[in-house]
Amino acid sequence: EPEVTQTPSHQVTQMGQEVILRCVPISNHLYFYWYRQILGQKVEFLVSFYNNEISEKSEIFDDQFSVERPDGSNFTLKIRSTKLEDSAMYFCASTWGTGTEKLFFGSGTQLSVL
Amino acid sequence: AQTVTQSQPEMSVQEAETVTLSCTYDTSENNYYLFWYKQPPSRQMILVIRQEAYKQQNATENRFSVNFQKAAKSFSLKISDSQLGDTAMYFCALGAQGGSEKLVFGKGTKLTVNP
Numbered sequence: 001e002p003e004v005t006q007t008p009s010h011q012v013t014q015m016g017q018e019v020i021l022r023c024v025p026i027s028n029h030l031y032f033y034w035y036r037q038i039l040g041q042k043v044e045f046l047v048s049f050y051n052n053e054i055s056e057k058s059e060i061f062d063d064q065f066s067v068e069r070p071d072g073s074n075f076t077l078k079i080r081s082t083k084l085e086d087s088a089m090y091f092c093a094s095t096w097g098t099g100t101e102k103l104f105f106g107s108g109t110q111l112s113v114l
Numbered sequence: 115a116q117t118v119t120q121s122q123p124e125m126s127v128q129e130a131e132t133v134t135l136s137c138t139y140d141t142s143e144n145n146y147y148l149f150w151y152k153q154p155p156s157r158q159m160i161l162v163i164r165q166e167a168y169k170q171q172n173a174t175e176n177r178f179s180v181n182f183q184k185a186a187k188s189f190s191l192k193i194s195d196s197q198l199g200d201t202a203m204y205f206c207a208l209g210a211q212g213g214s215e216k217l218v219f220g221k222g223t224k225l226t227v228n229p
Binding site: 033035037041042043044045048056089091093102103104105106107108110 | 149151156157158159160161164205207216217218219220221222
């Protein structure tokens with residue numbers, strides 16, 4: 001079965017630094033998402049992306065966050081100035097359509113902000 | 115606002131036995147989808163089963179089945195013949211039809227299958 005690929009699997013950074021989390025969605029998918037999960041808590045929606053623009057974003061997704069699809073295969077999440085509370089597992093997901101389709105999740109990037 | 119509630123933080127079951135995980139939800143949407151995701155220690159999110167709200171028939175995937183009670187807004191997951199590999203966190207999730215496919219997750223139930 002095709003997979004969503006995320007790199008790196010673990011990222012350690014200092015508070016205030018910029019990080020870029022990378023994702024390669026499944027090739028024929030059109031809708032892309034980032035979710036995050038703080039350790040021990042529920043998975044939370046961050047942002048959805050379609051047709052090269054943000055479709056929807058949550059309150060968590062403030063000006064420190066941005067997403068980009070720089071080419072035909074990659075989908076990135078950038079955090080400009082990381083905070084301690086940004087430490088979480090970040091999941092990328094993709095799907096080929098809305099409604100009846102299902103989300104395929106990547107295996108996540110564990111971000112640790114020190 | 116959409117909400118998902120999983121009232122069982124932890125459950126355990128003996129291998130080969132049956133276990134049911136509870137989930138209730140709230141939404142003002144008429145058309146929506148419900149999901150159960152499994153998260154093993156590797157922390158990958160794996161779709162277990164999906165239910166479309168307009169379908170009355172309960173979804174089934176091999177040993178996994180749901181009891182979908184639309185009026186009660188209840189969506190429980192039954193795992194039959196539990197296996198050691200079923201040990202994981204299980205998340206119930208709700209998504210509205212159409213739109214951005216944003217999912218709202220419950221807090222999860224940690225299931226342990228004992229040998």
